[in-house]
Amino acid sequence: MEVILRGVVAVAANYIVHYGAARVYDTFCVPHDLSEVLKTLFTTSSPICVVSLGTMQMTQNNYGTLLTTTLASHLVNALKV
Numbered sequence: 001m002e003v004i005l006r007g008v009v010a011v012a013a014n015y016i017v018h019y020g021a022a023r024v025y026d027t028f029c030v031p032h033d034l035s036e037v038l039k040t041l042f043t044t045s046s047p048i049c050v051v052s053l054g055t056m057q058m059t060q061n062n063y064g065t066l067l068t069t070t071l072a073s074h075l076v077n078a079l080k081v
Helices: 001-030 036-042 047-078
Strands: none
Touching: 001 036, 001 047
């Protein structure tokens, strides 16, 4: 049961970090109207945009790894029986 709880906490923490990075990226790096288009020419390569985009990519990869590992584990357990 402790393993399941740790897994749920890990997934929740990963989601919180991903969502936070997405909100930061949306707020500072994506133009929301025509007047912000010129501003984003300079801010898109700023450290906050690069870090938040990298964080979103990393957490997305974590989800993929988690799903692949879980499915492989269930497949191996099913083949053992």
